Amino acid sequence: MALKKADLILTDIDYVLTMDENLTVFEKADIVIRDGKIVDIGKEKKNEYFGRTVVCKGKVALPGFVNTHTHAAMTLLRGYGSDKPLKVWLEEYIWPAEGKLVSYQFVKDGTELAVYEMLRTGTTTFVDMYFFENAVADVITEVGIRGVLSTGILDFPTPAAKTPDEGLAKTEEFIQKYKDNLFVYPAVGPHAPYTCSPETLKKAYALAEKYGVVYHIHVSETEFEVQTVKEKYGRTPVEHLDSLGVLSSLTLAAHMVHPTEREIQILADKGVKVAHCPESNLKLASGIAPVPKMLEAGVVVSVGTDGTASNDDLDMVGEISTASKLHKGVRKDPTVVNSRQALLMATRWGAEAVNMGDKIGSLEIGKYADVVLFDFTKPHLNPVYDPYTQIVYSAKGTDVDTVVVAGQLKVLEGKVLPLDREELLEKANFWKEKVLS
Numbered sequence: 001m002a003l004k005k006a007d008l009i010l011t012d013i014d015y016v017l018t019m020d021e022n023l024t025v026f027e028k029a030d031i032v033i034r035d036g037k038i039v040d041i042g043k044e045k046k047n048e049y050f051g052r053t054v055v056c057k058g059k060v061a062l063p064g065f066v067n068t069h070t071h072a073a074m075t076l077l078r079g080y081g082s083d084k085p086l087k088v089w090l091e092e093y094i095w096p097a098e099g100k101l102v103s104y105q106f107v108k109d110g111t112e113l114a115v116y117e118m119l120r121t122g123t124t125t126f127v128d129m130y131f132f133e134n135a136v137a138d139v140i141t142e143v144g145i146r147g148v149l150s151t152g153i154l155d156f157p158t159p160a161a162k163t164p165d166e167g168l169a170k171t172e173e174f175i176q177k178y179k180d181n182l183f184v185y186p187a188v189g190p191h192a193p194y195t196c197s198p199e200t201l202k203k204a205y206a207l208a209e210k211y212g213v214v215y216h217i218h219v220s221e222t223e224f225e226v227q228t229v230k231e232k233y234g235r236t237p238v239e240h241l242d243s244l245g246v247l248s249s250l251t252l253a254a255h256m257v258h259p260t261e262r263e264i265q266i267l268a269d270k271g272v273k274v275a276h277c278p279e280s281n282l283k284l285a286s287g288i289a290p291v292p293k294m295l296e297a298g299v300v301v302s303v304g305t306d307g308t309a310s311n312d313d314l315d316m317v318g319e320i321s322t323a324s325k326l327h328k329g330v331r332k333d334p335t336v337v338n339s340r341q342a343l344l345m346a347t348r349w350g351a352e353a354v355n356m357g358d359k360i361g362s363l364e365i366g367k368y369a370d371v372v373l374f375d376f377t378k379p380h381l382n383p384v385y386d387p388y389t390q391i392v393y394s395a396k397g398t399d400v401d402t403v404v405v406a407g408q409l410k411v412l413e414g415k416v417l418p419l420d421r422e423e424l425l426e427k428a429n430f431w432k433e434k435v436l437s
């Protein structure tokens, strides 16, 4: 039998957790990649192909993580003004620093630092909302990680636009530039129901609908927001957005900490996706999102780290571990948000949250080869009774050893290939001096 050509063959993987509909697991299996996609997967596949081979003995493969809510460039403000009340933190630390420094170069350098950490810990797609998304797109294009990118649109002037209309015009330009890109997926990013007028929210939605892109918005993050929206519009945040007609399967609502039963039903009925950000919600003392209730109602719940100024890392393994344990504790029920659901939130459901479920989120023939391999030869990951629980409860993001994005090796033996570590540290310290001066 003639051998078929492959670009990359990952062989002898201890366990492949495909995260497909049936949660298929292959043991001692191979993943065959050609033209950026998975062309074969399973036992003894390596014997049918020739091409670059990476032996993955002792490793566990998963789809790359999808971080569905972050502000990547905020790595440069990591740890700045921590442990303060939210209002003090924002008004005395974050906003003044951003107002003074946020620029193309700030965002580019901050995003590089973020992308290093994300790749190192197994994230292959991230959903961003910040300013100067062209800088984020430039990093993504150079490095080769996927990003769903939106410029934050607010009713007051931002570093990127003086008015919301200018923000929307820039967003449309950005969508047109990147609409068929392999790595950059444009989105529309109205900041929140309390920072955007009904008019801005509706215009932003019309733009998302016109191009069929994600409508990425913070919703029901704090009690302050719920109160403000109620006072202003006589409705809770989800009801308010629903009355404006901006809730659909295009809508990705970040946080969703304080929804009522009725609001959860609206989310389910409208097919709205949620980006759950437990560590940020805990650190900023915003509260705890009712994730088990949302899952029971049939809402697609994914996981985001939020920016590193409020987390303070981009490690999706830590995030799902927190999520899983948090909801067990709150519900006094150890069966909720189990390890399989936690990993689904970080993979397939994350892909579905940004309407990329047909492209990524599981390891299946025909999907992009976005693959993460954990090194299970480490003592703290043994013995292995169940690889799912081991990743969620025992592993750290840094146990990721190999990362492939669109068939290209980006991390090998823990080394992030496209980025220079020393250079990143220099840039981080350069910006620290600027923030403090």
Ligand SMILES: [Zn+2]
Pocket: 069, 070, 071, 218, 254, 306, 307
């Ligand atoms: Zn956020």
